[in-house]
Amino acid sequence: MKQLKKVAGVVFxxxxxxxxVLFLIVLVVLSLAAPWFSLDPNATNVRNMSQPPSFAxxxxxxxxxxxxxxRVVYGGRVSLLVGLLAMLTATSIGTVVGLVSGYFGxxxxxxLMRILDVLSAIPWLVLVIVLSVFLKPGLTTIIIVIGCFSWMSIARLIRGETLSAKEREYVLYAQFIGQPTRKILFKHIFPAVLPTLIVAASASISGAIMTESALSFLGMGIQQxxxxxxxxxQNAQSSLQRAPYMAILPGLFVVFTVYSFNNLGDLIKAILQREGE
Known part of the structure; x- marks a missing residue:
């Protein structure tokens, strides 16, 4: 209860x-509740084409x-799913590479760092265009592309934290008494880098959502x-003059979602700092 009060104190x-926090809660609830809405996102009605916002x-x-x-609610489900799964993929790869690189030296x-430098130097758009030749555009492809080629910054962060953590006395003692390397990495070093990892992961969600939006806008992401x-x-480009809301509404959701996830990273950092006091 005391911990919840501390968290609530930082949030508010x-x-x-x-x-x-409230925006992300509402967004997640809407996304989860979407199947219970009576509306079909793909149901067409030619009598109601390009109607402005109304009570109906x-x-x-x-x-x-x-x-x-x-359509926007179901679009949010897909964008959040891409963001979360791509974040998990990128975080997993970046954590393993960062721990191994920093610990073994x-x-x-x-x-590992030269491989990371090479991948970081390749423009992601060029990479996606090349991969689109071999992979069919769609949800799975976009998650693989974003997750497998956005872990480099996380790896650098975890490597830096690992270099610091492996010099701590309890890690040196674990090495001295002969504990297995795997146990040292995941029992002693990983908990030390976890706060940094959590903050980086929350920021990577917003980056994945932005990347997915850009790729889908260019026609190389989610398909009809x-x-x-x-x-x-992307679909709203042809309707900007007669129906500007078709671009404004999803655009606002992208902006507020990315903004909120970036703030969530700062919030987590503030909570962890409060816990350390």
């Missing part, structure tokens, strides 16, 4: 933190009469009839 100490259709309708509110560190915020923005 700033209107920015409070807004970000809160976000209006698109160019074929589909309810835009439910020497030629292992040199080889499935919708994401990026694909909705």
């Amino acid at each position: 100490s700033s209107p920015v933190y409070a807004f970000s 259709h809160w976000f209006g309708t698109d160019e074929v009469g589909r309810d835009y509110f439910i 020497g030629w292992v560190d040199n080889v 009839p499935m919708a994401s915020w990026g694909s909705l923005l």
